[in-house]
Amino acid sequence: MITAAKDFLKIYWPLVLVAIGGLVLTLMLMxxxxxxxxxxxxxxxxxxxxxxxxxxxxxxxxxxxxxxxxxxxxxxxxxxxxxxxxxxxxxxxxxxxxxxxxxxxxxxxxxxHEPFWVFVRDETGATQYGQLRNKRLAIGPVGSGTRLLAIELQEEFDGVWPDAARNTLSGTAAAEALIAGQLDAAAFSASPDAPYVQTLLRAPGISLMPFERAEALSRRQPALAAVTLLRGVVDIGADLPAHDIPLVAPVAxxxxxxxxxxxxxxxxxxxxxxxxxxxxxxxxxxxxxxxxxxxxxxxxxxxxxxxxxxSFLRRYFSFDVANFLDRAWILAIPLLTLLFPLVRAAPPIYRWRVRRKIYIWYKDLRDLEARGRSMPTKEERVAITDELEDLQAEIGELDVPLSYTDDLYRLRNHVEFVKHLVMNTRPTPGLGI
CATH class of the missing domain: 3.40.190.10 (Periplasmic binding protein-like II)
Structure with a gap:
């Protein structure tokens, strides 16, 4: 496994460096x-x-x-x-x-939908929003959406109302005050699931005021939609409400x-x-x-x-992983585009580098052959064979992958061939390559 890893790094080490550099760059720029x-x-x-x-x-x-x-x-x-x-x-x-x-x-x-609920004590006799002008009406605190909407609707019904009709109670506190008789009416802009709305829908002596002109109000107030609280939708068994009630409602x-x-x-x-x-x-x-x-x-x-x-990533990965991949892919694509041609080019480049380590010795070998064949005396040719022996020893120290061993041994055989040639051929003056 270690040898395989070494061989892999020998071939692909430039790609590893590019990949690491690209990863660092991606993390920096994402x-x-x-x-x-x-x-x-x-x-x-x-x-x-x-x-x-x-x-x-x-x-x-x-x-x-x-x-x-x-x-x-x-x-x-x-x-x-x-x-x-x-x-x-x-x-x-x-x-x-x-x-x-x-x-x-x-x-x-x-x-x-966040209906504008207006609950009224039955004893007041009020059946329309405009009839609450002189009643004790809670419309929520300053800074609430209920209060702003209530005031806008008050302006639709006879302009500015007195302070008594703009009580600041809201939510559960307003509902409890209405049930206790401390208020004549209370307005809420809330979801039908709000606990105090559900309580008031069932409270005896308290009725939900309909907005018979809900469609007209929705035309005059673009933020409002006309909705209907259907008969029995709150409680089928108790037939609550006992009839359809038109309402106006902004959308939260x-x-x-x-x-x-x-x-x-x-x-x-x-x-x-x-x-x-x-x-x-x-x-x-x-x-x-x-x-x-x-x-x-x-x-x-x-x-x-x-x-x-x-997103596709959110369907299959956790939020953190999906978010990281989503941020990284934009930079990863050009990086992969760069790596693909490098992956294809790496093996040929590696083969050339390995073979070059072997073939580069042929220049020295041819030079020694030319010198040996041109030497006039045996003693001089023996000196050349000593150099060939040294060359053989140096070649023997080359480290090449096993798949290239045949090229290495072919070179060593050629060295032996040249040694034999130098010692057993007549000198040829002036030979040079």
């Missing part, structure tokens, strides 16, 4: 590795955003990527943290992004900083498919993630994923 830690602006604990962020955290942990969750007041703060570089990824309510956001941020796709989207590493983007889109593709009470399975349900430019990596699915 794109940087993706980060092992990312910051996720996740909303408030207990909310749907935070629950989804925790699922992303678990999925990315399986690929050895740590997700640090940042508690926020909601979508508006999430956007601010992304703009300021204090977060790498966030869930953001559709319709909130500005033109400045579009220059810095990229969407990885819409993830789920996954947003990243424009400089996010493409490999992490692909990992996030892969996680988004796993988390959101099963559908919900408002959308069929396979509806999300949706690259068209966004108000920000979709990243190129996400577009490729939606068109072709996971």
């Amino acid at each position: 794109d940087p590795a993706p980060p092992k830690t990312i910051r996720f602006a996740a909303g408030a604990p207990g909310g749907a955003y935070y629950a989804y962020a925790e699922r992303y955290q678990r999925l990315l942990a399986e690929e050895d990527v740590t997700v640090e969750l940042i508690q926020t007041a909601g979508s508006v703060e999430n956007l601010r943290l992304l703009d300021e570089g204090q977060a790498d990824v966030a869930l953001v309510q559709g319709g909130l992004a500005t033109r400045g956001d579009a220059e810095k941020l990229r969407s990885l796709g819409g993830l789920f 989207q996954l947003v990243v900083d424009k400089s996010m590493h493409p490999a992490i983007e692909a990992l996030l889109v892969d996680a988004a498919a796993a988390v959101h593709q099963d559908g919900s009470l408002l959308a069929r399975a396979g509806t999300f993630p949706d690259p068209d349900a966004t108000d920000l430019p979709v990243s190129r990596q996400a577009e490729r994923y939606y068109e072709n699915g996971p």
Whole structure:
């Protein structure tokens, strides 16, 4: 095995050097590795955003990527943290992004309908959103997407509303206050799976307010879609809700900083498919993630994923290995292109080098033959044979592969032949080669 390795290196040592040099050059020039830690602006604990962020955290942990969750007041703060570089990824309510956001941020796709739920105590008698103007209405804290959407809709219904209709309670706290009678109504922009939404859908004395003009609102507010909470979809046995309820809903989207590493983007889109593709009470399975349900430019990596699915390497290798190969192949291809002709050229070059070690002695041999045959006396020819003996000894020390031994022994036979020729032929004055 050692001999075989030596023979291999004798033939291919230039290729080994080129390969090592190419590998070093590839490692130096290839794109940087993706980060092992990312910051996720996740909303408030207990909310749907935070629950989804925790699922992303678990999925990315399986690929050895740590997700640090940042508690926020909601979508508006999430956007601010992304703009300021204090977060790498966030869930953001559709319709909130500005033109400045579009220059810095990229969407990885819409993830789920986030209906604008308005729950009202039955005793208020309110059946339309505009009738809540003078009621105690909670619309979430400053910095939340729910609050911005609620205020936009308030402006659709008679302009600026009083402060009492802009209470800052949100989430579970708002739901508990509504059930306790401390509020007349509460608005939420949340997934149907949010625990407080499920609680209020079943709470006695509290009703979900329909938006009968949902289609009209969706035309006036491009970020909104008209959706329907179908009869019985919450609980078939309890016939909950008891009739179809029209709603308006923005689409929550996954947003990243424009400089996010493409490999992490692909990992996030892969996680988004796993988390959101099963559908919900408002959308069929396979509806999300949706690259068209966004108000920000979709990243190129996400577009490729939606068109072709996971990369070939990601289908068969772990994230780390696939990412390394994906970054290295661009430089590996020209390196392999260079190596192929070298591989073909190496054996002929090696044969020439080995044979040259043998054939180079023929020049000395022919010179000694010419000198020996031209010597007039036997003593002088004997001196030439001594030189031939020395030549024979030097040739005997040549180290050549076994496959070239016949050439070596042929040379040694020729030396013996010349010795015999010199000692047994008449001198030929003036002979020279």
